[in-house]
Amino acid sequence: MKTTNNIKRTMTIAIAAAMITATAMLSGCGCDDSNAINKTATTVQTTSVEETTVPETAPTLSETDKAITDAGLKVGADGKITDKDGKEVKVDKDGKVEVKNEKGETVKVDSSEVKKANQNKVKVDSYPTNSSSQKKDTSTSGKNNNSSSKSNTSKSDSKKDTSSKSESSKQESSKSESSKTPQSSSSSSKADSSKNESSKPTPKPQHTHSWTNITEKVKVVDKKAYTYEEPVYEEHGRTICNDCGADLTNMSDSELTNHICEHAENGGKGSYHDEWVNVQVGTKKVNVPEKSHYETKTIGRKCSGCGKVEYY
Incomplete structure (x- = not known):
């Protein structure tokens, strides 16, 4: 029994000496047992946890939308398409304008497509770019004891849980927003297309002229006016020979007698008479005066529909 007790005593002394030696070594390094334990705990806790948020796919513009926005096309309040300088762009009969994309291809777009392209441009420009992964350092200082290191570990775990939950909720909300976006864009595009259809001018039906003759009375000259000299006559008493009809008025009496006698000697009547001539x-x-008359003549025509007048 004494021998066994001696052996136990010797082992106890040896263990105590070993512990004293270890304590002396640790105290020589400026460390104690609690610090060693905390160091061990700190070594475990200095492992940083990196949390990464999964970024959403950034929206991009189609080739047609990019060509529209690069050209600076916009739709004004009056529904007309304008360029980057604010000047109105002429549209074709279908209400479309031409733009060129990056490939050099010519694409025709209407006002609804211009509105949609500008809306998509706003979505792309407003998309957040700071979606880089965030890191959280859960390292703790090595001055706390073993109990405080455990509490820090539990706190970091709770932080990880809450951050992961918040990130997952963010992802779900972003997914719901992305799922809602196409519907809203489709509804807005439908509204824009309906507005565009209502704003398009109704083509006028082709006009067919209905002509009516324009008439007036025109004077037609049959014979022009002219003048002439007309003789003026007066009645005078005259002495006329019954044999030859000669005018004896201006003869003297002897001349008259000789004329009458000559006819008598030659077998004539040898006489005369007076008369008014x-x-x-x-x-x-x-x-x-001029001789003329009036005729109804067609001088032109007039359309009873549009009022157009043409003169001949």
Whole structure:
């Protein structure tokens, strides 16, 4: 029994000496047991946890939308398409304008497509770019004891849980927003297309002229006016030979007698008589008026529909 007790005593002394030696070594390094334990705990806790948020796919513009926005096309309040300088762009009969994409291809777009392209441009420009992964350092200082290191570890675990939950909720909300976006864009595009259809001018039907003749009375001259000289006559008493009809008025009595006797000697009547005859005493100017008449003549035509007038 004494021998066994001696052995136990010797082992106890040896263990105590070993512990004293270890304590002396640790104290020589400026460390104690609690610090060693905390160091061990700190070594375990200095492992940083890296949390990464999965970024959403960034929206991009189609080739047609990019060509529209690069050209600076916009739709004004009056529904007309304008360029980057604010000047109105002429549209074709279908209400479309031409733009060139990066490939050099010509694409025709209407006002609804211009509105949609500008809306998509706003979405792309407003998309957040700071979606880089965030790191959280859960390292703790090595001055706390073993109990505080455990509490820090539990706190970091709770932080990880809450951050992961918040990140997952962010992802779900972003997914719901992305799922809602196409519907809203489709509804807005439908509204824009309906507005564009209502704003398009109704083509006017082709007009066919309905002509009516324009008439007026026109004077037609049959004979122009002219003048001429007309003789003027007066009645005078005259002595006329019954045999030859000669005018004996201005003869003297002897001349008259000789004329009558000569006819008598030659087997004539040898006589005369007095009568009233028209004698021209001068002339007068006579004006003959113009002879004309009026006729109804067509001088042009007028459309009863649009009022257009054409003269011949």
